[in-house]
Amino acid sequence: MKVRLTSIHHFAAAHRLHNDARDAEWNRRVFDKCNNDHGHGHTYGLEVTVEGAIDPETGYLMDFKELKRVVEDRIVRHVERRHLNFDVDFLEGINPTAENIAVAFWRRLEGALPRAVLRRITLHETQKNSVVFEG
Amino acid sequence: MKVRLTSIHHFAAAHRLHNDARDAEWNRRVFDKCNNDHGHGHTYGLEVTVEGAIDPETGYLMDFKELKRVVEDRIVRHVERRHLNFDVDFLEGINPTAENIAVAFWRRLEGALPRAVLRRITLHETQKNSVVFEG
Amino acid sequence: MKVRLTSIHHFAAAHRLHNDARDAEWNRRVFDKCNNDHGHGHTYGLEVTVEGAIDPETGYLMDFKELKRVVEDRIVRHVERRHLNFDVDFLEGINPTAENIAVAFWRRLEGALPRAVLRRITLHETQKNSVVFEG
Amino acid sequence: MKVRLTSIHHFAAAHRLHNDARDAEWNRRVFDKCNNDHGHGHTYGLEVTVEGAIDPETGYLMDFKELKRVVEDRIVRHVERRHLNFDVDFLEGINPTAENIAVAFWRRLEGALPRAVLRRITLHETQKNSVVFEG
Amino acid sequence: MKVRLTSIHHFAAAHRLHNDARDAEWNRRVFDKCNNDHGHGHTYGLEVTVEGAIDPETGYLMDFKELKRVVEDRIVRHVERRHLNFDVDFLEGINPTAENIAVAFWRRLEGALPRAVLRRITLHETQKNSVVFEG
Amino acid sequence: MKVRLTSIHHFAAAHRLHNDARDAEWNRRVFDKCNNDHGHGHTYGLEVTVEGAIDPETGYLMDFKELKRVVEDRIVRHVERRHLNFDVDFLEGINPTAENIAVAFWRRLEGALPRAVLRRITLHETQKNSVVFEG
Numbered sequence: 001m002k003v004r005l006t007s008i009h010h011f012a013a014a015h016r017l018h019n020d021a022r023d024a025e026w027n028r029r030v031f032d033k034c035n036n037d038h039g040h041g042h043t044y045g046l047e048v049t050v051e052g053a054i055d056p057e058t059g060y061l062m063d064f065k066e067l068k069r070v071v072e073d074r075i076v077r078h079v080e081r082r083h084l085n086f087d088v089d090f091l092e093g094i095n096p097t098a099e100n101i102a103v104a105f106w107r108r109l110e111g112a113l114p115r116a117v118l119r120r121i122t123l124h125e126t127q128k129n130s131v132v133f134e135g
Numbered sequence: 136m137k138v139r140l141t142s143i144h145h146f147a148a149a150h151r152l153h154n155d156a157r158d159a160e161w162n163r164r165v166f167d168k169c170n171n172d173h174g175h176g177h178t179y180g181l182e183v184t185v186e187g188a189i190d191p192e193t194g195y196l197m198d199f200k201e202l203k204r205v206v207e208d209r210i211v212r213h214v215e216r217r218h219l220n221f222d223v224d225f226l227e228g229i230n231p232t233a234e235n236i237a238v239a240f241w242r243r244l245e246g247a248l249p250r251a252v253l254r255r256i257t258l259h260e261t262q263k264n265s266v267v268f269e270g
Numbered sequence: 271m272k273v274r275l276t277s278i279h280h281f282a283a284a285h286r287l288h289n290d291a292r293d294a295e296w297n298r299r300v301f302d303k304c305n306n307d308h309g310h311g312h313t314y315g316l317e318v319t320v321e322g323a324i325d326p327e328t329g330y331l332m333d334f335k336e337l338k339r340v341v342e343d344r345i346v347r348h349v350e351r352r353h354l355n356f357d358v359d360f361l362e363g364i365n366p367t368a369e370n371i372a373v374a375f376w377r378r379l380e381g382a383l384p385r386a387v388l389r390r391i392t393l394h395e396t397q398k399n400s401v402v403f404e405g
Numbered sequence: 406m407k408v409r410l411t412s413i414h415h416f417a418a419a420h421r422l423h424n425d426a427r428d429a430e431w432n433r434r435v436f437d438k439c440n441n442d443h444g445h446g447h448t449y450g451l452e453v454t455v456e457g458a459i460d461p462e463t464g465y466l467m468d469f470k471e472l473k474r475v476v477e478d479r480i481v482r483h484v485e486r487r488h489l490n491f492d493v494d495f496l497e498g499i500n501p502t503a504e505n506i507a508v509a510f511w512r513r514l515e516g517a518l519p520r521a522v523l524r525r526i527t528l529h530e531t532q533k534n535s536v537v538f539e540g
Numbered sequence: 541m542k543v544r545l546t547s548i549h550h551f552a553a554a555h556r557l558h559n560d561a562r563d564a565e566w567n568r569r570v571f572d573k574c575n576n577d578h579g580h581g582h583t584y585g586l587e588v589t590v591e592g593a594i595d596p597e598t599g600y601l602m603d604f605k606e607l608k609r610v611v612e613d614r615i616v617r618h619v620e621r622r623h624l625n626f627d628v629d630f631l632e633g634i635n636p637t638a639e640n641i642a643v644a645f646w647r648r649l650e651g652a653l654p655r656a657v658l659r660r661i662t663l664h665e666t667q668k669n670s671v672v673f674e675g
Numbered sequence: 676m677k678v679r680l681t682s683i684h685h686f687a688a689a690h691r692l693h694n695d696a697r698d699a700e701w702n703r704r705v706f707d708k709c710n711n712d713h714g715h716g717h718t719y720g721l722e723v724t725v726e727g728a729i730d731p732e733t734g735y736l737m738d739f740k741e742l743k744r745v746v747e748d749r750i751v752r753h754v755e756r757r758h759l760n761f762d763v764d765f766l767e768g769i770n771p772t773a774e775n776i777a778v779a780f781w782r783r784l785e786g787a788l789p790r791a792v793l794r795r796i797t798l799h800e801t802q803k804n805s806v807v808f809e810g
Contacts, residue, residue: 003234004267012801014689014716014758019462030463032470038758041689041716043801049267057154058165059232064264065167083689083713097464099408126687126718129469132409132454138504139537147396149284149311149353173353176284176311178396184537192424193435194502199534200437218284218308261282261313273774274807289597300598302605319807327694328705329772334804335707367599369543399604402544402589417666419554419581419623443623446554446581448666488554488578531552531583559732570733572740637734639678669739672679672724 001054004119006047007067009076014041015084015096039083044101045124046075048109050116062115074108098125102133110135136189139254141182142202146211149176150219150231174218179236180259181210183244185251197250209243233260237268245270271324274389276317277337279346284311285354285366309353314371315394316345318379320386332385344378368395372403380405406459409524411452412472414481419446420489420501444488449506450529451480453514455521467520479513503530507538515540541594544659546587547607549616554581555624555636579623584641585664586615588649590656602655614648638665642673650675676729679794681722682742684751689716690759690771714758719776720799721750723784725791737790749783773800777808785810 016039017031027035048071052061078088084096094100102123124130151174152166162170183206187196219231229235237258259265286309287301297305318341322331354366364370372393394400421444422436432440453476457466489501499505507528529535556579557571567575588611592601624636634640642663664670691714692706702710723746727736759771769775777798799805
């Protein structure tokens with residue numbers, strides 16, 4: 001009896017798109033307004049999906065509270081009310097596009113969920129844009 | 136031309152998490168506030184996804200009205216404004232975690248949809264938690 | 271410079287509509303499925319609106335964190351994962367219709383917000399039904 | 406590093422379900438209110454999902470702006486504020502069920518996205534009904 | 541103890557903006573794409589707000605089921621899956637802008653709600669546009 | 676026939692809460708994480724509500740397109756993908772709390788809407804927090 005659980009989280013963060021290996025003109029042309037000097041921000045939506053068998057004793061794949069605790073501890077408390085280019089250890093040296101953030105989040109969670117297998121990270125950058133990474 | 140249709144439903148129900156084979160202390164430790172004596176409740180969101188070929192004559196996989204009729208008849212009218220631990224025949228003896236409810240709903244629908252194959256049950260327990268069962 | 275702040279909260283609770291002063295037949299006729307013996311439940315949405323002047327030093331009417339702390343402390347922790355007919359001191363003896371709950375919540379908050387005046391309680395019972403109480 | 410991007414769009418359109426090869430009685434019986442002479446309408450929600458590798462230089466699969474530009478140019482500007490039975494070249498001769506529209510949209514986008522592979526079209530006809538086509 | 545109840549409804553309809561007293565050129569200039577010959581459509585959202593005292597015996601201002609029944613009977617069944625320019629008696633001769641529809645709905649409901657006073661009609665034409673009429 | 680129209684907009688911006696007249700310790704204590712050096716961000720939701728009479732010739736209070744054009748021109752294009760502490764002329768010297776932003780937006784719009792009276796600015800900072808200013 002395999003099921004998947006999804007836990008939804010939100011965080012408020014700033015970011016600026018920039019490739020340090022390229023010059024200012026290239027960055028401005030490629031990233032446009034997302035390259036503004038001081039950055040901008042989003043209320044990001046994060047969905048974490050895990051998969052596994054239902055434990056017949058509890059009826060749980062895993063307790064949602066436990067899943068939420070891990071996501072908060074490994075990810076959300078590090079990015080909530082932060083600037084993703086400056087304040088987050090595990091994003092150091094990463095150009096914080098939605099794609100790159102999703103991959104970085106995957107790496108933070110992989111292996112941190114003892115009872116379940118990580119299956120999908122969905123990151124909503126706006127209400128109209130989202131990215132999915134499945135490892 | 137295979138497509139998938141998803142129909143969304145809501146129902147308001149109470150439940151209490153409890154494993155009758157274990158003692159009160161175990162249940163309290165494992166299920167915490169979800170084990171409170173009188174239960175609590177949710178506005179559950181239910182998404183039913185079916186798959187099949189488009190009928191060239193109607194342009195339908197199946198009429199959404201027919202899909203909705205089956206889901207209402209087999210599931211929603213049995214759980215709407217009910218306590219899932221006491222009032223629902225097809226949940227008798229089942230600890231009503233989101234995982235177990237999703238599996239029970241699958242069994243209620245499997246085979247009841249003549250023109251389409253059941254592919255997925257998604258049950259939203261809160262706005263932050265959901266479970267998917269695909270058979 | 272008067273503004274209003276609204277803070278949104280959710281809680282998962284069970285309730286049963288019943289007037290203890292009337293007999294079973296009256297209750298069944300008036301409350302129908304909402305009178306089922308074991309109750310049912312909702313993911314309630316609660317919006318608390320306060321009004322006051324912007325403090326020129328902070329730029330706040332009041333810190334949203336402080337507003338949320340008061341609402342959680344006075345209301346949400348008492349009703350989250352509870353049965354409103356049995357488990358909540360300040361609802362004792364009250365038939366928990368949306369209307370009556372909204373009034374009871376108002377009384378819990380009135381006077382508990384030192385920097386702001388309580389203006390409105392909005393309680394969403396389902397995604398289609400809500401009640402507003404303004405004192 | 407394969408990811409999927411989803412871009413969400415809305416458009417306001419009218420449609421009438423009708424199979425020109427069948428008589429009025431058949432159409433009325435099969436399509437019921439959706440066969441009313443002058444049609445009805447929806448605020449359709451359209452989700453376009455593409456897949457591909459992250460470009461290490463930009464951190465993008467593709468720029469969301471570019472994805473949106475293509476979807477607007479190939480689809481949305483042709484259907485926004487239109488009647489799908491009369492006003493849209495690429496729907497001519499098609500009975501505009503959600504299923505058929507999704508397939509027609511796929512054909513408009515396939516091959517128009519140079520950096521990414523089209524993976525999924527999701528069309529929300531109402532807030533309760535959606536169809537998915539994956540080619 | 542005065543409260544307000546709001547009931548939310550949706551309907552799928554087509555409309556075309558047109559002032560029959562003016563010529564085609566004027567209509568095209570003023571209403572632009574909303575003047576297209578065959579019309580377009582929306583999934584309209586309708587919120588009906590009523591006000592009154594809580595009945596101490598029931599704890600209700602009025603039963604939400606009764607409020608919904610009246611709105612469905614007086615409004616929704618007449619506009620659901622219809623073209624507002626052709627199919628609705630009580631909109632005959634009215635240019636169906638959101639503003640005019642809201643006023644027409646008010647007139648359909650005023651006086652039809654025995655226990656409560658109609659206070660507000662909110663009509664959501666899209667997810668970004670709404671109109672409020674309060675009599 | 677007075678009605679109110681509401682137009683909804685979104686923008687992605689960064690901000691940092693800081694009172695320049697007070698020292699670092701005060702700012703840290705009062706604004707906590709919202710005082711982080713590089714700021715953070717939100718997908719702000721902005722609702723602009725105007726009031727006026729329905730023009731009998733058009734059936735409009737004013738064309739939603741015109742209302743949207745003014746809000747985009749006066750506000751949204753100045754704050755979209757910007758840092759509110761550095762990049763916005765009309766916010767210079769203002770500590771960008773939700774309260775102060777709402778007041779500043781009011782001043783940008785007041786008098787810019789020839790056919791209607793500005794009635795309300797609602798600014799959603801997160802999905803759980805909003806502020807209303809009515810002049």
